[in-house]
Amino acid sequence: MKKLMIIMLFLLLINISGCGFKDIDKRFLVVAIGVDKGEVKKYNVTLKLIIPTALVSPGQSKYQLIHYEGDSISEAIEYLRSEIDKQLDLGHAKITIIGEALAQDQISNHFDWFIRRRGIQRIEYVALGQPSAKDILSLSQQSERLAGNSLILSFGHEGTESSFIVTEYLYDFYERLLEKGKDPFMPVIRVRGDTYEINKAALFDKEQVKLMLDPNDTRMFKALLMKKSNFEVRVKEDPLEYTLSVQHLRYHFKIVTPSNGDPYLQLDMKVKGIAEESDTIQFHESWNEIERAAEQSLERSIKQLLEKMSAQQLDPLGFGLRYMATRHDGEKEWEDWQSIYPKLQFRVNVKVTLEGTGEIN
Amino acid sequence: MITIGELSRTVKKAMDSSDFKTARLQHKHEELLVYYYESLCDLKVLRERISAPLVKRSEEQTFTEVLQSELGCEEVHDVSEVVEKLLRGCIVIYVKDHVFVLQALKVLTDQVREATVEASIEGPHYCLTENLHMNLNLIRQRYPSKDLTAKEKVLGRISNTKLILLYHEGLVQAEVLAHIEQQLSRIDVDLIQSHGQLEALMTKKKYRLFPLMLNTERPDRIALNLAQGKVVILLDGIPSALIAPAVFYDFISAVDDTTQSFFVSHSIVLLRYMALLITITLPALYIAIVSYNPEIFRVQLAVSIAGSRASVPYPSFVEVFIMMFIIETLIEASIRLPKYIGQAATTVGGLILGQAAQQAGLVSSIMIIVTSMVAIVNFVIPINAMSYAMRVVKYPFILLSMFFGITGIIVALFCFSMYLANMESFGQPYFKLFVGEKSATGYKHKETS
Known part of the structure; x- marks a missing residue:
């Protein structure tokens, strides 16, 4: 009798499940979250939901866009929950797009929800959508086998490794919002025809967008930020004109504050590369000239970028953090740095080694 | 001195059996009575060693003297021993108030055959037989050491099964041997027929999941274990041996491990442990994820x-329950089925059912992969007893993952390793690591000082 009871209890037990139990097909996977400035209320939240299909094939991606306005992101999501028949699962949200209008003020307030909300993985990407996040999410590329896949592939380094695309993660963005001496940035996504155009970066101070880098500056910025090679530089120094394909890049910098004289930042960079696309340079010519041209060209563009940023008091490369880390003045360091940065001079020294001219002789 | 009356009274009960034979042999003045079980004895022995000498015997020699000089023939002085000898395949000879027994057992089970359960590619191919003496022969050939000691015991009130304890005197741990002998002496059953039964009788714990003794059919494995100081138990009529004490590692190792080069054999062992982990966690992981x-x-x-x-x-x-049920019944069915029907069963079960179940919307296609993965990976475990145990282990995992997801699996893994670590095989730790262990083959572990 006792044994029978145990068996009966066991049979009852295997018919129930735990409380977090929700099958994957009863969940709506959110792949991207877009947040825009609302027309009436504060936010307009757009979610891109994947509609799962048994067979996944290119160009067949199915998705559903839902959006709602609310005074807070969580309120909008709460309303969206009532519009769909399955549980919203934010765990797979891979990218958050902030509308340009929203990025103009109080960015740190908007990010609070993303950090606090459970279920959102902090390794998701953040980006700025031009003109609005909703426009970006509405586009589905032809090659996509999964809604939102092309955005994920663009930012993760699995698919394209474009030198124009800077990647920013949610956790890093949030860290930069809080960190003194290291400012946040975001890649900018625009829609051109039926594809995305991602070749700009938006630099923030702690509150709003201050500077939009053009594609050329973005490329240099990415090289400096990620120390990533594999990009091309157009070298244009009379009489030489060629493209240098950078294979290897290393740099280090230090901030020097001499007691007599102006503070300056010394940046030494070593570049190895191959000359590409040129009619003027030949294998048996002296390579010194060619290298020199590239050095000058690189130095100029780096200096330009750094000066642009310092003019706006923007510091996404973390110079301020480095300054404070190498001084011992407590709270005063930060005040010092704020006065030093606008007048900081940049001394850039690039050493280019040409590994080949790209010709086959 | 045993009189004919005493003897016939003793064997009276056996007379009822149709295969019990009595014969009276007579030549000149000699007359002898012969008793034997026709089904047990080899009549050739009777003919060559009794009938022939009786006829050829010279005048001055009595037949008693002839029998005394026979090998394997002894005189019995106690009449009560006679029945037992008869049942063991002896011929009982009564001559002039003397009773002799002659060993004449017909052995049909000593054919050496190829290993089927623990097949090996490069190792030796033959395995133990169902005959105890043949097995001892196979082992002694592989282990010609004067220290190899065999102790015979008899178990089972009805079956009187012969059992041999084998060990290397000097290498074996005395307390382990004493423990095993003590457990053996405690056994009190009518019939003993298998190693599993013997193992269950020797262990005190009733509710036990994992095998505590290694069941092997390979003489080379037995030799290796003898050299490691283990005790081997051979049971008459069973083509395998029990090795004690055993540790968890033994059940995951195959004899082939020593035939390959270092990296090959170590990566294969690693593969087996990964397979072990997959087979117990995969269905649970499916639910949790x-x-x-x-x-x-x-x-x-x-x-x-x-x-x-x-x-x-x-x-x-x-x-998961549906698919696990299907696959477990399929495995169970294909073990028992004759070869000819077995193939049909696997085709019907594996191909048709799996496909159809997915198309009918009963299970997802990923679940089909999970199911077949679990089944295949389970067969990687070399020792059958352990592979059976692991088939059971995955259900607690499934249950916990149903209620608590990933956390449940981690808790289950924790409890699983705790349970293993708590186990002992004849006083020796079961879930033990081999660091600095003496190596018999000079292969797996170097001796560290």
């Missing part, structure tokens, strides 16, 4: 799983 934490997958995979599960109306654990 599909129903609790789908964010563990890449989004691309999550979507295709969601798509394939879309037609399944039941929660994931019902799906």
Whole structure:
């Protein structure tokens, strides 16, 4: 009798499940979250939901866009929950797009929800959508086998490794919002025809967008930020004109504050590369000239970028953090740095080694 | 001195059996009575060693003297021993108030055959037989050491099964041997017929999941274990041996491990441990990931799983139970079925049922992969007893993952290793690591000082 009871209890037990139990097909996977400035209320939240299909094939991606306005992101999501028949699962949200209008003020307030909300993985990407996040999410590329896949592939380094695309993660963005001496940035996504155009970066101070880098500056910025090679530089120094394909890049910098004289930042960079696309340079010519041209060209563009940023008091490369880390003045360091940065001079020294001219002789 | 009256009274009961024979042999003045079981004895022995000498015997020699000089023939002074000898395949000879027994057992089970359960590619191919003496012969050939000691015991009130304890005197740990002998002496049953039964009788714990003794059919494995100081138990009529004490590692190792080069054999052992982990956790992981934490997958995979599960109306654990039931019954059925029908069963079960179940929307296609993975990976475990045990272990995992998701699996893994670590095999730790262990083959572990 006792044994029978145990068996009966066991049979009852295997018919129930735990409380977090929700099958994957009863969940709506959110792949991207877009947040825009609302027309009436504060936010307009757009979610891109994947509609799962048994067979996944290119160009067949199915998705559903839902959006709602609310005074807070969580309120909008709460309303969206009532519009769909399955549980919203934010765990797979891979990218958050902030509308340009929203990025103009109080960015740190908007990010609070993303950090606090459970279920959102902090390794998701953040980006700025031009003109609005909703426009970006509405586009589905032809090659996509999964809604939102092309955005994920663009930012993760699995698919394209474009030198124009800077990647920013949610956790890093949030860290930069809080960190003194290291400012946040975001890649900018625009829609051109039926594809995305991602070749700009938006630099923030702690509150709003201050500077939009053009594609050329973005490329240099990415090289400096990620120390990533594999990009091309157009070298244009009379009489030489060629493209240098950078294979290897290393740099280090230090901030020097001499007691007599102006503070300056010394940046030494070593570049190895191959000359590409040129009619003027030949294998048996002296390579010194060619290298020199590239050095000058690189130095100029780096200096330009750094000066642009310092003019706006923007510091996404973390110079301020480095300054404070190498001084011992407590709270005063930060005040010092704020006065030093606008007048900081940049001394850039690039050493280019040409590994080949790209010709086959 | 045993009189004819005493003897015939003793064997009276046996007379009822139709295969019990009595014969009266007479030549000149000699007359002898012969008793034997026709089914047990080899009549050739009777003919060559009794009838022939009786006729050829010279005048001055009595037949008693002839028998005394026979090998394997002895005189019995106590009449009560006679029946037992008869049942062991002896011929009982009564001559002039003397009783002799002659060993004449007909042995049909000493054919050496190839190993089937623990087949090996490069190692020796022959395995133990169902005959105790033949087995001892095979082992002694592989282990010609004067220290190899065999102790015979008899178990079972009816079966009187012969059992041999084998060990290397000097290498064996005395307390282990004493422990085993003590457990053996405690056994009190009518019939003993298998190693599993013997193992169960020797262990005190009633509710036990894992095998505590290694069951092997390979003489080379036995030799290796003897050299490691283990005790080997041979049972008459069973083509395998029990090795004690055993540790968890023994059940995951195959004899082939020593035939390969270092990296090959070590990576194969590693592969087996991974297989072990997969076979016990995979169904549970399926439930936990599909129903609790789908964010563990890449989004691309999550979507295709969601798509394939879309037609399944039941929660994931019902799906798992359905498929596990199918695969377990399939394995169970194919073991018992004759070879000819066995193939049909696997085709019907594996191909048709699996395909159809998915198309009918009963299970998802990912679940089909999980099911077959679990089944295949389970067969990687070399020792059968352990592979059976692991088939059972996965169910507690499934149950816990149903209620608590990934956390449940981690708790289950924790409890599983605790349980293993708590186990002992004849006083020796079961879940033990081999660091600095003496190596008999000079292969797996170097001796560290």
